[in-house]
Amino acid sequence: MYLHYSAISDVGRVRRENQDSGYAGPWLLTVCDGVGGAVRGDLASSTAVQALRKLDQEPDDDILGQLAGAVHRADDRIAELVEEDPALNGTSTTATVALFDGTRFGVGHIGDSRAYLYRRGELRQLTHDHTFVQSLIDEGRITEEQSRTHPHRNLILKALDGIRHEEPDLFEFPAEVGDRVFLCSDGACGTLTHDRMAEILGTGTPDFAAVELVRASLEAGSTDNVTCIVADVSEEAPPEDLAPLLVGAAADLPRRLPLGGGVGGLFRGHRSGDTGEIPPVPDDVPAGAYVADPIDPEAVRYAPRDPGRYSWLRRLLIALVLLGVAWVVLAAGWSWSQQQFYVAEEDGRITIFRGIDARLPGISLSHAYETTDVELTRLSDIDAEQVREGIEADDLEDARLTVDNYAARQDVD
Structure with a gap:
């Protein structure tokens, strides 16, 4: 056969x-x-x-x-x-x-x-x-x-x-x-x-x-x-x-298929063959028909400007608006971060952290929320390394499920 x-x-x-x-x-x-x-x-x-x-x-x-x-x-x-x-x-x-x-x-x-x-x-x-x-x-x-x-x-x-x-x-x-x-x-x-x-x-x-x-x-x-x-x-x-x-990865050149794939993959497009790529300009279309004529940079440079009356007030108002937006963004970001959980190691034990697994100069974006009795020394090398690197969780329940999984394995490996 x-x-x-x-x-x-x-x-x-x-x-x-x-x-x-x-x-x-x-x-x-x-x-x-x-x-x-x-x-x-x-x-x-x-x-x-x-x-x-x-x-x-x-x-x-x-x-x-x-x-x-x-x-x-x-x-x-x-x-x-x-x-x-x-x-x-x-x-x-x-x-x-x-x-x-x-x-x-x-x-x-x-x-x-x-x-x-x-x-x-x-x-x-x-x-x-x-x-x-x-x-x-x-x-x-x-x-x-x-x-x-x-x-x-x-x-x-x-x-x-x-x-x-x-x-x-x-x-x-x-x-x-x-x-x-x-x-x-x-x-x-x-x-x-x-x-x-x-x-x-x-x-x-x-x-x-x-x-x-x-x-x-x-x-x-x-x-x-x-x-x-x-x-x-x-x-x-x-x-x-x-x-x-x-x-x-072992191929010297990727295999080409007549399927209309997009950049970086063979099957990014829809079954109809729409890859989302920009269509080529037909040979019979005059140059410049698809784009507007470029603007003369010198004309822009010397274009008339609005009078500078009350310009300092406008700048102040813009600065206040930007500060307000930045404060709202930071407050929203902090509130969101405190709804995130991940599992990592602290003092040799698996610990659930509240916040995000990242640091800014002088600022800690997370803190220990629950410390468990699962010791990393009782886990396999693979599991212990996973925990040290940090494991993301969808929510607190997911984080606790992760801890339970490792707890069930600590005496196996």
Whole structure:
């Protein structure tokens, strides 16, 4: 059997850079997502994909051993980068890899990118997220739907960072003609529902499905980079011109699609193709027809002015108005800040602060509101660092929920 595949990666509507990387070839499919907030997540994901893409050849019988070795080599390569440049310490990436041998798939997975199997009209998630919210789902404390809006939904527990050398999940499954395999970053699976993904995967070619999955993710409000890889298992050999696809941060040049995308992303425009860009001036329109003739700066300079009568009074009134506006703005800002809450550390304990997590010279914009008995020394290094950096909350109830989550974990890690 053969793979017919497509790969699409888009920076999205919010991010300034794409930290996703992806690769699709006749034997290999992989998605790596640079962990948000880490140093150079784009470098981590592209480094991992460049190492993993060496798997794209017919595998031997030990398909899982090959996968494990490739993931470890990708992790070692990230470690080498950090050793060469200590400023990169903290960079990390997820990795979801599917290796095909013509009859079966081997899957290696670490992080929260995902692999799915669409078979005979039913969609099944193959991988298990290594995230804090997934641990809450496994314990029955929250539902899958609640996890989509949880304040710590982006907290990853395992990733390739060149330091901890985490072991990936490894498994295999037999392939069938008609199978459709779907790999994606959390920019897609974190936004689209299971039913919506199944609906799209049940239609069209791999290229059509990949494009629609990215488009649907962005239209559903995804604020992250979105990478989707779709591959069909077929008895027919793929077209000779179907070359391996490298997308996202790992690509030398972004893939161009005939979809009318705006600056910084392929899918910013509406389905009609309206990208919001300024249309070019037609060749047959005379120059100057779209703008007024420029004003002579010398004419402006010497234009008649109003007499200076009572000018001092006008200046005084303007100054008073500006002072009044500034006072109102400052008062409103202070009132708003005192309705904000965040969680951080004080004297070694998790503390809820009232105000905003910022400082001005000589002015404190927050103060300790509730001190808890949760000690940072009893948390994992990851959780403790999260708290030290400060965790925003929607309101006091949200802040207390955050504290409860860490309290429940302090004896686990």
